[in-house]
Amino acid sequence: MNLKQLSEQLGLSQTTVSRALNGYPEVSESTRIRVQLAAAQGNYRPNSRAMSLATGRAMSIGHVVPLAHQHDVVNPIFAEFVAGASQIYKQNGYELTLTIAETRNEEAIYRNMAAKCAVDGVIVHSPKRVEPRLALLKEIGLPYVVHGRVSDSKTAYNWIDTNNRRAFKQATQLLIDLGHSDIALINGDESLNFAWLRRLGFEDAMRENGLAINPTFMASAELTETFGYLTAESLLKKAHRPSAFIASSYVVALGIRRAIGRAGLQMGKDLSVIIHDDELSYFDNGGAVPQFTATRSSVREAGMLTASMLLKQIDDPGLFPQSSLLESRLTVGLSTGPAPARN
Amino acid sequence: MNLKQLSEQLGLSQTTVSRALNGYPEVSESTRIRVQLAAAQGNYRPNSRAMSLATGRAMSIGHVVPLAHQHDVVNPIFAEFVAGASQIYKQNGYELTLTIAETRNEEAIYRNMAAKCAVDGVIVHSPKRVEPRLALLKEIGLPYVVHGRVSDSKTAYNWIDTNNRRAFKQATQLLIDLGHSDIALINGDESLNFAWLRRLGFEDAMRENGLAINPTFMASAELTETFGYLTAESLLKKAHRPSAFIASSYVVALGIRRAIGRAGLQMGKDLSVIIHDDELSYFDNGGAVPQFTATRSSVREAGMLTASMLLKQIDDPGLFPQSSLLESRLTVGLSTGPAPARN
DNA sequence: GTGAAAGCGCTAACAA
DNA sequence: TTGTTAGCGCTTTCAC
Numbered sequence: 001m002n003l004k005q006l007s008e009q010l011g012l013s014q015t016t017v018s019r020a021l022n023g024y025p026e027v028s029e030s031t032r033i034r035v036q037l038a039a040a041q042g043n044y045r046p047n048s049r050a051m052s053l054a055t056g057r058a059m060s061i062g063h064v065v066p067l068a069h070q071h072d073v074v075n076p077i078f079a080e081f082v083a084g085a086s087q088i089y090k091q092n093g094y095e096l097t098l099t100i101a102e103t104r105n106e107e108a109i110y111r112n113m114a115a116k117c118a119v120d121g122v123i124v125h126s127p128k129r130v131e132p133r134l135a136l137l138k139e140i141g142l143p144y145v146v147h148g149r150v151s152d153s154k155t156a157y158n159w160i161d162t163n164n165r166r167a168f169k170q171a172t173q174l175l176i177d178l179g180h181s182d183i184a185l186i187n188g189d190e191s192l193n194f195a196w197l198r199r200l201g202f203e204d205a206m207r208e209n210g211l212a213i214n215p216t217f218m219a220s221a222e223l224t225e226t227f228g229y230l231t232a233e234s235l236l237k238k239a240h241r242p243s244a245f246i247a248s249s250y251v252v253a254l255g256i257r258r259a260i261g262r263a264g265l266q267m268g269k270d271l272s273v274i275i276h277d278d279e280l281s282y283f284d285n286g287g288a289v290p291q292f293t294a295t296r297s298s299v300r301e302a303g304m305l306t307a308s309m310l311l312k313q314i315d316d317p318g319l320f321p322q323s324s325l326l327e328s329r330l331t332v333g334l335s336t337g338p339a340p341a342r343n
Numbered sequence: 344m345n346l347k348q349l350s351e352q353l354g355l356s357q358t359t360v361s362r363a364l365n366g367y368p369e370v371s372e373s374t375r376i377r378v379q380l381a382a383a384q385g386n387y388r389p390n391s392r393a394m395s396l397a398t399g400r401a402m403s404i405g406h407v408v409p410l411a412h413q414h415d416v417v418n419p420i421f422a423e424f425v426a427g428a429s430q431i432y433k434q435n436g437y438e439l440t441l442t443i444a445e446t447r448n449e450e451a452i453y454r455n456m457a458a459k460c461a462v463d464g465v466i467v468h469s470p471k472r473v474e475p476r477l478a479l480l481k482e483i484g485l486p487y488v489v490h491g492r493v494s495d496s497k498t499a500y501n502w503i504d505t506n507n508r509r510a511f512k513q514a515t516q517l518l519i520d521l522g523h524s525d526i527a528l529i530n531g532d533e534s535l536n537f538a539w540l541r542r543l544g545f546e547d548a549m550r551e552n553g554l555a556i557n558p559t560f561m562a563s564a565e566l567t568e569t570f571g572y573l574t575a576e577s578l579l580k581k582a583h584r585p586s587a588f589i590a591s592s593y594v595v596a597l598g599i600r601r602a603i604g605r606a607g608l609q610m611g612k613d614l615s616v617i618i619h620d621d622e623l624s625y626f627d628n629g630g631a632v633p634q635f636t637a638t639r640s641s642v643r644e645a646g647m648l649t650a651s652m653l654l655k656q657i658d659d660p661g662l663f664p665q666s667s668l669l670e671s672r673l674t675v676g677l678s679t680g681p682a683p684a685r686n
Numbered sequence: 687g688t689g690a691a692a693g694c695g696c697t698a699a700c701a702a
Numbered sequence: 703t704t705g706t707t708a709g710c711g712c713t714t715t716c717a718c
Binding site for chain 1: 383386387388389390391392393395396401403406410421422425426429433438439440441442443454455458459460463534568593594596597600604609610611
Binding site for chain 2: 710711712713714
């Protein structure tokens with residue numbers, strides 16, 4: 001059923017029907033009701049392509065997810081974030097166009113989207129410390145919001161981010177307070193800004209407590225189980241080994257635990273593991289109380305917030321720039337478990 | 344730059360330019376080259392909305408992901424699958440429209456997509472044992488392929504699936520061969536067909552080896568860390584406790600390991616864990632050799648295969664129905680690690 | 687081999 | 703308050 005059929009069936013012009021359905025004030029209440037009824041009954045939905053063509057709005061938001069080609073992993077956080085954003089789009093009649101971008105094609109992909117008029121704006125995922133995409137998007141005039149921040153912010157841009165630096169400072173401080181000084185950081189790829197900020201937070205805490213930052217206790221790569229396993233394995237073989245790990249994702253933590261098991265060490269006795277990522281905060285001292293706190297919802301909320309920010313931006317470009325820094329819920333700091341023995 | 348501008352710039356009609364660009368044979372080679380050059384130079388891309396309106400094809404595929412509202416988790420496997428599908432779409436000029444669907448709205452969402460002409464077909468994710476969506480899609484005439492299968496297949500449908508039943512039978516058999524008989528299965532929500540099939544595979548192996556299936560050793564729920572933890576914790580408290588776990592996802596396995604640690608038990612000595620999901624296969628006997636095998640690529644391949652199947656279906660509905668059963672790569676069966684001690 | 691013109695389904699000036 | 707008309711940018715029939 002299209003507009004023409006609906007209007008013929010009602011004996012009205014397409015214009016009137018369109019107006020009645022789109023809430024224009026100049027339609028009489030009686031016809032509006034009649035139209036709405038018939039539309040609902042006939043399960044009428046405006047053809048999205050025709051509507052877009054007529055209005056010049058694609059009514060779709062692009063999410064471009066960079067694909068690390070080394071291990072071909074898509075960040076699992078992403079799904080949760082998108083679920084939040086998706087909800088906002090639905091409420092506003094937008095669709096979500098998902099693109100997986102190999103990093104080498106990235107520029108072409110954005111240019112393509114803009115030229116095809118396929119999206120009204122984009123969400124930039126996984127920003128690097130140095131991020132050429134921002135200048136590109138500005139150049140082609142495509143509205144965008146960055147999920148995360150960049151470190152080379154010469155130009156203003158819209159962003160929303162969790163406070164990675166503070167969260168990791170907090171996590172590190174927690175371990176220090178428990179008596180640890182040999183703490184290993186198994187971090188994500190530090191050319192990505194979120195990992196870089198986490199590292200800074202880690203270093204903040206170490207420095208403020210007068211502890212030496214041991215570069216051999218810091219690793220940075222794509223967050224896979226294997227990476228966690230191999231890194232922890234080699235660290236645990238050292239004469240001077242870490243007494244605690246901070247893992248930048250639970251996938252990595254899974255690998256760390258495997259290595260700890262193989263080394264014949266015990267959680268809470270010889271070692272502690274702290275995991276932190278956007279999705280969940282987790283503290284394991286081998287111990288007595290349930291020290292696990294899921295904060296998935298915060299990722300979803302971030303998705304919702306980011307999406308709303310973009311839609312506002314599209315409606316009113318004058319609002320530029322906007323930003324929001326979310327405090328990560330590192331509730332793990334409230335843990336009351338026993339302190340693990342020192343090395 | 345649009346078609347009109349491009350054609351004016353070239354002194355040709357829109358028709359000729361369009362034909363030249365779309366590979367129609369009746370264009371002279373010289374003008375074709377001239378047109379292609381100018382198009383490339385002007386970075387011309389046909390407006391996707393206008394093209395869709397003219398051709399009647401949305402040039403987009405819908406992925407509808409059901410959202411479990413209990414714990415609000417999106418299956419992380421999904422990202423990897425979509426990455427594969429996305430690649431196929433790009434090759435064929437399609438876009439990917441992502442929808443997160445709360446289960447109660449589901450029917451409306453599909454009807455909406457079809458009526459709006461926003462997609463040419465859909466991929467059905469996370470099918471249940473009994474799946475009303477298939478009849479619905481058939482009714483509204485929207486081409487689809489199911490990632491997975493259903494158990495109530497009265498009607499023929501297109502699907503692609505990994506052999507969950509066989510994989511879990513194999514995993515169980517591996518533990519049995521190592522001397523285990525008290526094996527716990529921590530499974531996904533068994534109203535979802537993948538989990539149901541995994542359970543059947545587990546039971547197959549137990550039955551064929553003459554082992555009793557202990558219902559208290561089988562749990563089924565959404566695959567979260569907490570679920571794994573709580574279930575394992577309560578099982579390990581029993582006088583007669585399991586000597587091995589099969590976890591239906593690595594997230595669950597993370598919880599199981601936490602419980603094992605808290606119970607003061609040791610991997611490889613007291614217990615084994617096998618993890619299997621589409622993304623990775625994993626065997627941990629606490630042990631000597633690296634018994635971890637990532638098979639992420641298989642999920643991605645499944646995504647690619649599913650996408651191609653759908654595009655073929657759209658081009659030629661006569662091919663219906665098609666299907667493909669992928670053998671899971673449970674390479675863990677090759678493990679040579681020492682057998683854990685019996686209970 | 688090329689072009690004119692109609693039409694895809696909708697919105698939005700402009701008239702009435 | 704309603705209708706007429708002209709697009710939006712493309713494809714496609716039909717004529718040359």
